[in-house]
């Protein structure tokens with residue numbers, strides 16, 4: 087097994103100092119792993135993860151201790167809130183959960199529908215317990231956080247993605263009612279969990295990609311609700327950041343104008359272009375290819391890709407976080423995750439917001 091390069095700062099010290107504009111030992115680096123990242127390494131079926139606070143704590147601890155990545159905390163992912171609102175999920179042994187039956191059969195069912203009760207609904211009580219235990223274990227050295235589907239992807243999941251996209255043409259008013267409902271549920275869920283756990287949330291919107299929705303659909307049904315989400319969430323937590331999978335470059339301006347604090351782009355997009363267009367307004371995260379490089383690549387290929395990402399965006403005026411272009415894929419080896427972290431430690435050494443790290447010169 088590869089040996090992990092040990093860092094001087096704790097993740098908590100690193101992130102706080104980097105945010106203040108001070109030099110840190112290594113560029114902030116995250117591995118969005120959780121249920122996809124390392125269950126196979128510990129011989130745990132993926133389906134067991136979802137229902138056990140013990141396993142969640144074990145996995146997060148394993149990732150924290152063996153990779154040193156700066157993030158800590160279970161993601162709510164794309165389906166936790168939809169499940170809490172009535173979607174029926176399937177839980178296979180060797181792959182992540184998926185929606186078996188959407189919560190809504192008709193858009194009329196939105197009217198008067200209850201919102202999320204984080205103390206009772208779906209898997210949220212298990213996740214709360216796991217967060218509390220992680221807080222006890224790592225609270226002094228790590229900052230915890232989580233992420234979840236934003237309103238657009240939540241709405242699409244509640245009604246079924248295909249039917250949702252069709253309805254944007256056939257029943258735009260119904261879709262707006264559903265979007266408002268999904269926005270309320272997402273914001274309130276984050277607010278209530280923040281109240282209990284003190285953590286902040288980022289948003290993921292895979293359904294808002296250029297690969298799935300036109301610019302017209304995006305402007306009418308996505309933008310107003312993302313803006314609302316950002317405004318309302320910023321009242322109780324840090325201004326949220328956003329991830330969208332796939333192609334997004336025709337809608338960067340709209341996304342940035344919604345007021346997000348940072349944008350995590352897919353590896354099919356250019357970090358350098360994003361920096362040049364919007365680096366004075368937002369933090370940037372990305373974007374080593376998750377499957378081709380992080381999971382399937384050699385250690386040399388991983389190091390080359392990490393170096394390339396850092397060269398493209400580490401001098402972003404509002405900061406840069408190195409990470410894969412999407413979730414760490416199921417089946418990624420621990421050696422590959424360590425190779426990724428070690429390349430970050432090497433090329434990203436001596437990092438400061440707005441500057442290229444010293445590690446690029448000496449490496």
Ligand SMILES: [Zn+2]
Nearest residue numbers: 330331412413
């Ligand atoms: Zn993604």
